[in-house]
Amino acid sequence: MTANMSPKRNEMPTQNAVVRASNFNEVALGYSEETAIDEAMRCLTCKNMPCVQGCPVNIHIPEFIEKIKSGDFEGAYQVISQSSSLPAVCGRVCPQETQCEAKCVRGIKGESVGIGRLERFVADWHNAHNTEGVERPQSNGHKVAVVGSGPSGLTCAGDLAKKGYEVTVFEALHLAGGVLVYGIPEFRLPKAVVQKEVDTLKALGVKIETNVVIGKTITVDELFESGFEAVFIGSGAGLPRFMGIKGESLNGVYSANEFLTRNNLMKAYKEGSATPVMQTKKTVVVGGGNVAMDAARTAKRLGADVTVVYRRTENELPARREEVEHAMEEGIAFKFLTNPLEINGKDGWVDGIVCERMELSEPDESGRARPVRVPDSAFTVDADCVIMSIGTSPNPLIKSTTDGLEVNKRGGIVVNEDGLTSRTGIYAGGDAVTGAATVILAMGAGKTAAKAIDEYIKG
Numbered sequence: 321m322t323a324n325m326s327p328k329r330n331e332m333p334t335q336n337a338v339v340r341a342s343n344f345n346e347v348a349l350g351y352s353e354e355t356a357i358d359e360a361m362r363c364l365t366c367k368n369m370p371c372v373q374g375c376p377v378n379i380h381i382p383e384f385i386e387k388i389k390s391g392d393f394e395g396a397y398q399v400i401s402q403s404s405s406l407p408a409v410c411g412r413v414c415p416q417e418t419q420c421e422a423k424c425v426r427g428i429k430g431e432s433v434g435i436g437r438l439e440r441f442v443a444d445w446h447n448a449h450n451t452e453g454v455e456r457p458q459s460n461g462h463k464v465a466v467v468g469s470g471p472s473g474l475t476c477a478g479d480l481a482k483k484g485y486e487v488t489v490f491e492a493l494h495l496a497g498g499v500l501v502y503g504i505p506e507f508r509l510p511k512a513v514v515q516k517e518v519d520t521l522k523a524l525g526v527k528i529e530t531n532v533v534i535g536k537t538i539t540v541d542e543l544f545e546s547g548f549e550a551v552f553i554g555s556g557a558g559l560p561r562f563m564g565i566k567g568e569s570l571n572g573v574y575s576a577n578e579f580l581t582r583n584n585l586m587k588a589y590k591e592g593s594a595t596p597v598m599q600t601k602k603t604v605v606v607g608g609g610n611v612a613m614d615a616a617r618t619a620k621r622l623g624a625d626v627t628v629v630y631r632r633t634e635n636e637l638p639a640r641r642e643e644v645e646h647a648m649e650e651g652i653a654f655k656f657l658t659n660p661l662e663i664n665g666k667d668g669w670v671d672g673i674v675c676e677r678m679e680l681s682e683p684d685e686s687g688r689a690r691p692v693r694v695p696d697s698a699f700t701v702d703a704d705c706v707i708m709s710i711g712t713s714p715n716p717l718i719k720s721t722t723d724g725l726e727v728n729k730r731g732g733i734v735v736n737e738d739g740l741t742s743r744t745g746i747y748a749g750g751d752a753v754t755g756a757a758t759v760i761l762a763m764g765a766g767k768t769a770a771k772a773i774d775e776y777i778k779g
Contacts, residue, residue, distance in 0.1 A: 322361070323361055323362070323364070324358055324359075324361035324362045325362070326362065326430075327426075327429060327430025327431060328430065328431055329359060329362065329431045329432070329433065329434040329437075330351065330355050330358055330359045330434060330437075332348050332349070332350075332351070332434075332437055333348070333349040333350070333351075334347050334348050334349060334646075335347050335349065337646075337649040337650050337651075340507065340650065341620055341621060341650040341651060342621060342623075343507075343621065344505065344506045344507050344589065344621060345506075345507060346506070346507055346508070346510050347507050347508065347646060348412070348440075350437075350440060350441060350444055351434075351437055351438070351440075351441040353391075353393070353445075356388055356393075356437075356438060356441040356442075357388060357389060357391065359433065359434050359437065359438060360385045360386075360388035360389045360433075360438060361389060362426055362433050363382060363385045363386075363389075363426075363433045364425055364426065365382045365385070365386060366382065366425055369381065369382055370423035370424070370425065371420040371421070371423050371424050371433075371435060372420070373423055374419045374420040374421075374422055374423035375403075375419060375420045375760075376419065376760045376761055376763065376764030377403050377404050377475075377760065377763050377764050377767055378403055379399075379400055379403040379404055379420075379439075380399050380400075380402070380403065381420060381435055383399045384396040384397075384399035384400050384438075384439075384442065385433070385435075385438060387399060388438060388441075388442065393441075393442055393445045393446070393449075394445075394446060394449070394450065396442045397442050397443065397445070397446035397450075400439060400442060400443070403767075404475075404763065405474060405475050405477075405478030405479065405517070405520075405521065405763070406471060406474060406475065406517050406759075406763065407439055407440075407442065407443035407446075408440065408443035408444060408447060408513045408516065408517060409471070409500060409509065409513065409514060409517055409759065410436070410439060410759065410760055410763070411436050411437070411438075411439035411440025411441070411442075411443055411444075412436075412440055412508065412509050412513070413504060413508065413509055413759050414436055414439075414758070414759060414760040415640050415758055415760070416435050416436035417432075417640065417641065417642075419760065420435050420436075421433070421434075421435050421436065447513075447516050453523050454520060454523045454524055456523065456524055456525050457481065457482055457483065457484045457524070457525070458484055459484055459485075459486055459525070460483065460484035460485060461486075462484075462485050462486065462549055462777050463485070463486045463487075463488070463547055463548045463549055464480050464485050464486070464487050464488075464548060464549065464550045464551070464552065464773060464777075465487075465488055465490065465543045465548040465550070465551045465552070466487060466488070466489045466490070466551075466552045466554060467489075467490050467534045467540070467551065467552065467553045467554060467555050467718070468489075468490075468491065468492075468498055468553065468554040468555040468556055468750075468752070469489050469491040469496040469497055469498050469518070469528060470497070470498025470499050470500065470554055470555075470556050470750060470751070470762065471498065471499070471500060471554075471750065471759045471760075471762040471763045471766065472552075472554035472556075472749045472750025472751075472752075472762035472763060472765050472766035472769075473489055473498065473552065473554030473555075473750070473766060474489070474496075474497075474498075474517070474518070474521060474766070475762070475763040475766030475767050475770070476552045476554060476747075476749070476766035476767070476769050476770045476773075477489050477521060477526045477552075477766075478521050478524065478526065479766070479767055479770035479771070480770050480773060480774065481521065481524040481525050481526045482524060483770075483774055485774075485777075486525070486527075487525070487526045487527065488526075488527040488528075488529060488548075489526060489527065489528045489529070490529050490532040490534055490538075491528060491529065491530045491531075491532065492531070492532065492533045492534070492555075493530065493531070493585065494530050494531055495530065495585065496518045496528045496530065497511075497514045497515075497518060498554075498556055499556055499751075499759075500514045500759070501514055501584060501585055502577075502580065502581040502584050502585040503577070503580050503581070503584065503611065503614070504580075504584065504614060505580065505583070505584055505614050505617065505618050506584065507617070507621070508614065508643075511584075533717070534553075534555070534717075534718055534721075535717040535718050535720065535721035535722075536717070536721075539721050539722065540553070540718065540721070540722045540725075540746065541722065541723070544745070549745065549777050550745045550746070550747065550773045550776060550777060551745065551746050551747070552739075552747045552748065552749070552766070552769050552770075552773065553718060553733060553741070553746065553747070553748040553749075553752055554748070554749055554750045554752060554762070554765075554766060555714065555715065555718055555752045556714070556715075556750060556751045556752055557712040557713055557714045557715075557732075557751035557752065557754075557755050557756045558577060558712060558714075558715050559712055559713045559714065559715045559716070559731070560575030560576070560577045560578070560708065560711075560712050561575075561708075561710050561711045561712060561713060562575070562708055562710070563606070563660060563708065563710060565660060565661060565662050565663065566662040566663065567662050567663025567664060567665055567670070567673075568663060568708070570663055570665045570668060570669060570670050571598075571668050571669045571670070572598060572600070572669050572670035572704055572705045572706065573663060573670060573705075573706045573707075573708065574597075574705070574706070574707045574708070575707075575708050575709075576605075576607070576611045576612065576614070576615040576707055576708065576709035577611075577712060579597065579615055579618070579619075579707050580611070580614060580615060580618065582595050582596070582597050583597065583618050583622075584618075589618075589621070589622055597622070598705065599622070599623065600619070600622070600623075600624045600704050600705035601624060601625065601704055602624060602625050602626075602627070602702045602703050602704055602705070603616075603619040603624040603625070603626045603627070603703065603704075603705040603706070603707060604626075604627050604628075604629055604673050604701055604703040604705070604706050604707070605619065605626065605627070605628045605629065605706075605707045605709055606629050606630075606660055606706065606707070606708050606709060606710060607628075607629075607630065607708070607709030607710050607711075608628065608630035608632070608636070608637040608638055608639055609638045609639050609709065609711075609756075610638075610639045610640055610643055611709045611756070612628060612630075612639065612707075612709035613628075613639045613640075613643040613644060613646075613647050614643075615707045615709050616628050616647055616652050616707075617643075617646070617647055617650060617652065619705070619707065620647075620650055620651065620652055624705065625653075626651075626652045626653065627652070627653040627654070627655055627701060627703075628647070628652060628653070628654045628655070629655050629658045629659075629660060629673075629675060629701070630654065630655070630656055630657075630658065631657065631658060631659040631678050631691040632656065632657065632678075632680065632689070632691055633656050633657060633680065634654065634656055636688075636689075655675070655701070657677060657678040657679060657680070657691070658675045658676070658677065658678065659675060659676055659678050659691065659693070660673055660674070660675050660706075661674045661675060661676055661698060662674045663703075663706055664700070669704065670703055670704050670705055670706055671703075671704070672700045672701065672702055672703055673700070673701050673703050673706055674698055674699070674700050674701075675698070675699060675700070675701055676693060676694065676697045676698050676699075677693075677694040677697035677699075678691040678692060678693060678694060679691070679692055679694055680692070711755070711756055712751070712755070712756045713730055713731045713732075713755060714727075714730075714731045714732055714733065714751065714752045714753075714755065716731055718733075718752075719731070719733070722743070722746075724742055724743050725741055725742060725743055725746065726741065726742035730755055731755075732752065732753050732754060732755055733748040733752050733753050734753075735747070735748050735749070735753055737768075738768060738769070738771075738772035739753075739765060739768050739769030739772055740772060740776075745776065747769040747772060747773055748769070749762065749765025749766050749768065749769045750762035750765050750766065753765065
């Protein structure tokens with residue numbers, strides 16, 4: 321086999337920007353078999369495997385890419401599934417450019433190997449061609465409860481199920497998947513892809529109980545009383561933050577969480593939805609992360625002219641570069657070095673948002689430049705809807721109903737390096753610990769906790 325020494329990776333085919341801006345179909349279309357093999361040929365199969373060091377769940381990246389080179393796509397899937405319970409999800413939403421791909425040797429003098437695109441290809445190929453179900457391990461007789469069916473919870477559940485544990489996942493909403501179904505839009509992560517991953521875990525023996533709010537329906541202590549030997553808390557960070565400025569209680573102001581949940585989970589964009597969103601003409605999204613991009617691109621698809629307001633420059637945007645580029649291609653406007661001051665109202669509804677100009681200071685001790693106000697620079701942006709996307713915090717319900725569970729000042733559950741909380745037998749991970757972060761970091765936490773729970777129960 322001849323190596324592909326092109327400095328450029330293979331482009332990901334996408335929907336036309338004008339077309340996709342008015343539909344909710346997936347934007348990225350995926351590699352063909354020929355393109356996947358060609359991209360895999362760019363991998364140098366480095367002996368020290370720096371890409372693996374950059375992966376939070378330590379996928380054996382060169383090994384699965386070698387399988388692709390020879391056309392053994394199912395073999396490649398089996399390699400990935402040894403480390404990841406959600407390969408089709410990770411291939412779509414994991415920030416590979418700052419993790420595995422950032423360590424790729426090919427990136428020194430060109431573009432790194434498209435590791436994420438190859439992972440997505442392999443997972444999709446498996447889901448389309450594999451007809452054999454997974455083999456359900458023999459039960460070891462031990463029961464573990466998992467709170468939350470987001471990426472950390474599903475990963476923890478999957479790893480424990482493979483070891484023979486009887487795992488029950490408790491989900492507050494009516495569908496399993498957590499942020500994967502309520503937070504990430506269909507055009508970036510189709511819900512059928514998430515459901516396929518969930519079905520694979522069910523085939524391993526994982527039980528999923530929906531509409532169960534831990535702390536209300538049943539408490540963590542009651543889970544122990546009912547026979548569970550350990551509990552993993554992966555309840556995410558669903559409590560939205562606001563700026564505390566005038567006008568945030570007006571009609572037409574949403575948290576990004578509410579706006580995305582209404583659309584992604586409750587299908588508010590469909591006629592006759594039980595939980596609709598108002599039809600807006602001009603929407604302003606405050607924030608610059610991936611959630612802000614998701615909210616802005618969703619609002620665009622609902623027919624609004626959308627402007628993203630961010631208090632730093634384009635270079636400091638925390639969102640994935642690909643998501644920013646897609647948003648710009650779809651016609652979303654950006655106002656950088658801009659900070660909201662208050663939201664105007666008329667008859668109880670949003671009627672514009674007053675902002676001020678900002679400038680960046682010299683980098684502080686952390687190395688990051690701070691945004692500083694420019695005096696007398698206020699101006700108004702037209703808007704009949706404002707979506708606040710400035711972060712989320714863990715919901716305090718579990719802490720308030722579980723004695724002895726230590727949390728930090730931001731409400732995150734305090735854990736050690738193994739995910740163990742201040743209570744014996746209770747572990748936690750993902751956004752419930754860190755606050756809003758990435759899917760792959762949550763998965764890594766779930767994986768770490770599963771290993772620690774196994775060691776704890778085995779004594």
